[in-house]
Amino acid sequence: xxxxxxxxxxxxxxxxxxxxxxxxxxxxxxxxxxxxxxxxxxxxxxxxxxxxxxxxxxxxxxxxxxxxxxxxxxxxxxxxxxxxxxxxxxxxxxxxxxxxxxxxxxxxxxxxxxxxxxxxxxxxxxxxxxxxxxxxxxxxxxxxxxxxxxxxxxxxxxxxxxxxxxxxxxxxxxxxxxxxxxxxxxxxxxxxxxxxxxxxxxxxxxxxxxxxxxxxxxxxxxxxxxxxxxxxx
Amino acid sequence: xxxxxxxxxxxxxxxxxxxxxxxxxxxxxxxxxxxxxxxxxxxxxxxxxxxxxxxxxxxxxxxxxxxxxxxxxxxxxxxxxxxxxxxxxxxxxxxxxxxxxxxxxxxxxxxxxxxxxxxxxxxxxxxxxxxxxxxxxxxxxxxxxxxxxxxxxxxxxxxxxxxxxxxxxxxxxxxxxxxxxxxxxxxxxxxxxxxxxxxxxxxxxxxxxxxxxxxxxxxxxxxxxxxxxxxxxxxxxxxxxxxxxxxxxxxxxxxxxxxxxxxxxxxxxxxxxxxxxxxxxxxxxxxxxxxxxxxxxxxxxxxxxxxxxxxxxxxxxxxxxxxxxxxxxxxxxxxxxxxxxxxxxxxxxxxxxxxxxxxxxxxxxxxxxxxxxxxxxxxxxxxxxxxxxxxxxxxxxxxxxxxxxxxxxxxxxxxxxxxx
Numbered sequence: 001x002x003x004x005x006x007x008x009x010x011x012x013x014x015x016x017x018x019x020x021x022x023x024x025x026x027x028x029x030x031x032x033x034x035x036x037x038x039x040x041x042x043x044x045x046x047x048x049x050x051x052x053x054x055x056x057x058x059x060x061x062x063x064x065x066x067x068x069x070x071x072x073x074x075x076x077x078x079x080x081x082x083x084x085x086x087x088x089x090x091x092x093x094x095x096x097x098x099x100x101x102x103x104x105x106x107x108x109x110x111x112x113x114x115x116x117x118x119x120x121x122x123x124x125x126x127x128x129x130x131x132x133x134x135x136x137x138x139x140x141x142x143x144x145x146x147x148x149x150x151x152x153x154x155x156x157x158x159x160x161x162x163x164x165x166x167x168x169x170x171x172x173x174x175x176x177x178x179x180x181x182x183x184x185x186x187x188x189x190x191x192x193x194x195x196x197x198x199x200x201x202x203x204x205x206x207x208x209x210x211x212x213x214x215x216x217x218x219x220x221x222x223x224x225x226x227x228x229x230x231x232x233x
Numbered sequence: 234x235x236x237x238x239x240x241x242x243x244x245x246x247x248x249x250x251x252x253x254x255x256x257x258x259x260x261x262x263x264x265x266x267x268x269x270x271x272x273x274x275x276x277x278x279x280x281x282x283x284x285x286x287x288x289x290x291x292x293x294x295x296x297x298x299x300x301x302x303x304x305x306x307x308x309x310x311x312x313x314x315x316x317x318x319x320x321x322x323x324x325x326x327x328x329x330x331x332x333x334x335x336x337x338x339x340x341x342x343x344x345x346x347x348x349x350x351x352x353x354x355x356x357x358x359x360x361x362x363x364x365x366x367x368x369x370x371x372x373x374x375x376x377x378x379x380x381x382x383x384x385x386x387x388x389x390x391x392x393x394x395x396x397x398x399x400x401x402x403x404x405x406x407x408x409x410x411x412x413x414x415x416x417x418x419x420x421x422x423x424x425x426x427x428x429x430x431x432x433x434x435x436x437x438x439x440x441x442x443x444x445x446x447x448x449x450x451x452x453x454x455x456x457x458x459x460x461x462x463x464x465x466x467x468x469x470x471x472x473x474x475x476x477x478x479x480x481x482x483x484x485x486x487x488x489x490x491x492x493x494x495x496x497x498x499x500x501x502x503x504x505x506x507x508x509x510x511x512x513x514x515x516x517x518x519x520x521x522x523x524x525x526x527x528x529x530x531x532x533x534x535x536x537x538x539x540x541x542x543x544x545x546x547x548x549x550x551x552x553x554x555x556x557x558x559x560x561x562x563x564x565x566x567x568x569x570x571x572x573x574x575x576x577x578x579x580x581x582x583x584x585x586x587x588x589x590x591x592x593x594x595x596x597x598x599x600x601x602x603x604x605x606x607x608x609x610x611x612x613x614x615x616x617x618x619x620x621x622x623x624x625x626x627x628x629x630x631x632x633x634x635x636x637x638x639x640x641x642x643x644x645x646x647x648x649x650x651x652x653x
Contacts, residue, residue, distance in 0.1 A: 055647060058546070060646040084550060084551070087545075087546060087646070097539075099539065101239070101540060102540075112547060112549075116548045160547070
């Protein structure tokens, strides 16, 4: 990259799916520039393309056309192996359904991405402990997911997303399975971590969108703003 | 917390299901051990049979008993047959014999057998049995070849008045002009033989045999060439049928070939059939284990698709994820195999004969079946190579889980989003 741009840069990104003989256009020529740090909320009705946008930015899916550059890496050009490394080092995921490994304790779940990243065993444990303490679960290290409440599980998932200290955290409906009180705790946690990195949240929740630094309304696969979010709002 | 340990920990997620799967693998593995043990026992029994079975083939002139003075049955094999059979493969010993009859009292007669010293002293009518016990004196020695000496059976000796006490000066005169309804006279001079020993076989007719050196026989009876009987010892029962076939081609127009083919037939039919069944049983058991692993792994991959997607989304290397699931499959298979081995150790001896009777019995020739049932040492069978069989179960786990692992590789990280 010759000139300094945002952490996430999308240029004319198109994502199409085949459903039988029909072609569904989930993303229609999205152009976007999200700066480093801060929380950005992608909002829109079901089927608007907000999850597809998250998948493309998180290298879980490839666009049909266009350019996706995240943290200086042009994802379209990367091989599968490099995409795996990208997901490991550059992105932390927070899922609606928490997606914690049921056979592992909270501590082990947080240690897992560090192990994938080759972090030595002696460094993994204290960092995982520190992250869990940061999200208020210092007393629940040895608990398995089924022994934790929904809010606690999501906090473990947020700690896991931060394990490799990625510059970008992607959260897909992070409060979708939580009550409003618990959801509020999660909002505040995401906002806190957004001070030091970029957090991109896909949400239906109006409250969460209001807490974001930027809001990207999306409908029918198109951004409803002018397309490029200013670096500072 | 490597992905390998992660795979092992997954085993404990559904204890009930694990128990069912272990049983589903243990039963075919037990079946596999039983079939292998039956095969090993049959093979061992056959090897024991082979060791104890006489592998000697007998050749006689076609349609003749081959006695030089027997009415209507005095044709001999030509000396050339001896040279021909020596060229055959798998022949470890060639033993030529000459036979004559000599009247005793009434209608009875004794047998004179010319034999090379050192060869088996075969008893006519009991050709399989040989080398009767020497009860007095000594055996024929190579130095006796061509000399007028003999080793007499105890019955013949009793008729001739030879005893242990007078053996050191005992002689017997062969009068070739004496006849008998089955013996014709030979115009040859009588010959007095010095008796060097007395043998006892326990057979009435065997005890009426006199063994003399082959060259002595030729001189006494005036037979410069030819052979009454030719015994060929084959190196293994496995080659008997082949040697028999080649002998038929070589001398079949002039000789009758009498071969102990029962053992060879047993090895090629009964043992072969049981071993084939055992091999099929092993393959069937391994196949059943692989099918169980196949369906279990498909189920596991389907119900844990979101976990696999999550691991991929978190940046787990695909090989690590595959390894975790492969270790889970191998562990399930090994636990099942060990349980199967335990069941085999506890109940194998009782189950093996039943399985043998049920599985192999109907396929065996009736005249072998009962013999085999009685003889098989099934009570003592055991797995000859349990580590090898456990290795097989690992291979089965790999083969059975292969398709599931392909699905693991193919799963997209997007599966993480489909978790409800």
